[in-house]
Amino acid sequence: MNEIAEVLAGSLAGAALTVLKIAPIIILLTIVYQFLRDWRGLSGKVGRYTRWLGRLGLGRGAIVALGAGLFLGIVYGAGVLINEGRSGTSSRRELFILAFFLSVCHAVIEDTLLFVVIGGSTLGILGPRIILALIATWLLAKLLPLEE
Template identity: 45%
Template sequence: MDFVEIAKEGVTGSVSSVLNIAKIVIPLMIVIQILKDLDILGKLSLRMKPLARFLGISEESTFPLIIGLILGLAYGAGVIINSAKEGNLNKKDLYLVVIFLVACHSVFEDTLLFVAIGANGWLLLGTRIIVALVLTSLTARYIDKILSKRHI
């Protein structure tokens, strides 16, 4: 193979990968915008109250949690910061929501992107959710002690 063939194969493969990713990301962004416009995300956060109790977070924390789960860390962080500034989240809630989202964020987009390159989506999603639940619930048991010792 000469350089031209290698470059052609690299460009073709890269364009193909970008198009596969775009097929997933663009429709997902449209659906997310529709969900936001119809306030379905707000209604969904109300249904997350049992999860909030399990994770040891307040009910006010469910909206930033659901945003981070669906939209990812960048957008979720903006909602978390805004909620904290408005006084809707205390330090315990902030830590627990962030811990959960570190392990499990942007579940649709990330999972679909990895499926597009050959990963087992159900295994990936299940593992992320289980790890996030275990980490957050364990941290919830000890966070009051941790926060009181560190004076954070």
């Protein structure tokens, strides 16, 4: 029984240390996202990305959901996607393309930071995910018929 208690104590200590490394990253990303979402100057800043969004079959309204999914993960991004769908600011085609992109490439900042904290390679984690997502989404946007 003493051996089990030692293993349990070691496991709890390891888990606590991991939480102490990860929590600041999650908290900081959440604060930054909330700030950007509430910042009125953001809409003027996203104009330069409209052309790239268009190449992926996405409109200007997709930037918030895309940012949420990329920075905070697919669950948070899905919540924003649902709100986008309900608000009617994005077409069903755009929502489908955006959901596809985020299913391939989500939480790139959060995941990369978390893996770098435990010794992962930034470029090795980030590069393939983004390249694959961009190519696959571009192909989908080309093949998916336009809405009538």
